Amino acid sequence: MSAVGTPEKISSLQNPRIKQLVKLRDRRPRDEAGVFLVEGYREIxxxxxxxxxLHELYFSPSWFLGVNEPALLDAAEKAGAQLFELSAEAFAKIAYRERPDGLLAVAPQWQRALTDLALPANPFLLVVEAIEKPGNLGTILRSADAAGCDAVIVCDPVTDIFNPNVVRASxxxxxxxxxVVSASPTVHAWLTAQGVRTIATTPAAKEIYSDVNLLGPLAVVMGSEQYGLSEFWLKNADLPVRIPMAGQADSLNVAMATMITLFEARRQRAGPSLPG
Amino acid sequence: MSAVGTPEKISSLQNPRIKQLVKLRDRRPRDEAGVFLVEGYREIxxxxxxxxxLHELYFSPSWFLGVNEPALLDAAEKAGAQLFELSAEAFAKIAYRERPDGLLAVAPQWQRALTDLALPANPFLLVVEAIEKPGNLGTILRSADAAGCDAVIVCDPVTDIFNPNVVRASxxxxxxxxxVVSASPTVHAWLTAQGVRTIATTPAAKEIYSDVNLLGPLAVVMGSEQYGLSEFWLKNADLPVRIPMAGQADSLNVAMATMITLFEARRQRAGPSLPG
Structure with a gap:
């Protein structure tokens, strides 16, 4: 840890920073402070x-799992983060993971509007409506990234995108x-203005997702875990599609259905000679 | 609960049945007793x-979430399960879920051999090797069910298929x-004898999963979370394929990669006019 200066050390569980970090698991204190928690080596x-x-980086070497942590601390400090070295016990208090790896950062929240999105000529977007479980939203972000989506638009969010479990699952x-977070009617109007076609996944659809043309400017729209798509999207989406299922009716959850639809779109859009 | 007799009531946390149910979370006591735990309304x-x-069904009405539980108890009793009514506290002790719903059954384990599988004319199989996390194995089972796989073969298991978290995630x-659980060489020999082609997913493959023919007797072979496929399968599978990824190199986990590959196979095998 040569290049790292001398970080402040914290061992008291009563330290106000420790108390504040625990509070940041809840949305209101997060929003008031305009920050959120990022735990774990890969995420940081x-x-x-x-x-x-990153505003701050809290670390506790006794929890480290690998050998690259000092380089990460170095990089974070050079990028302007304030470092704090915690006792094993103090870190256990602030960690929200089951298996902490001794690294937890505080990052600034951001707000991005639809108009901030710089879309390419042939955009491929994912719209998710009112997703309830942070873990599902995080998994959906992974799918969108792997499938090459240009952006993800979260409509009428039930879960906060800065929830620690979204960060973790993503x-x-x-x-x-x-x-981008926005309201469904705003998103629909914006997509229409951009010439983006909307494909809505719903079990009631006639068309099968893989039988329809998923080329051109496209937004795949997915509903919530419990209620599926709202009336608004069922009525306003350009084309409803469904994923046929062989087994139990509820075998696929929303994260799985999203992945299947996004990868079918990617397959069609890449053509048969997609480079690696 | 009219048709249900008078189940034995348990409120003491020291009751030997309570202690045994807690033990059944671990593999050795499960295997010794030849049973496993099935928690939750949907699963039961x-x-x-x-x-x-089902051998036994433990229930605690104060935990019930719905209105159909009495009918389920009735059905279980008629099917030969012995019922036990637990106090809220006793049920909290045996529940392994975060949000218990007051229902936990003990089911007999089974052993199925490759030769027990009754394959259709054009089988579609999933082979998973050494999956480590019960949650991933359960999710993979859901995918296989939804994609219409005729069977799942678990090679060289690291996680027990009767782990409570496999049951839950599935x-x-x-x-x-x-x-079916078996060893990789046995499975490969059996698949070859049955004329089943093996497709192995590995990042090092040249061919892209959606560019290859996935028709005919087929087994998709997936490796473990940490190590991917073993040398054995990399050497012996008929065709390696890869899933191209747009974003972060490790965006897809094994459960996601399995789902994408299975649904591409399903798409090809169903043809363009798949009925619902």
Missing amino acids: RRALEKKIA TGVLFSVPL | RRALEKKIA TGVLFSVPL
């Missing part, structure tokens, strides 16, 4: 790669995929 | 639908999809 590395200006992809 | 309903002869699909 991705934040740094994407030039997220494995830090939250920092890579442009993410 | 699926076990009953598939004529699994949402009870464990009871629907024929599941």
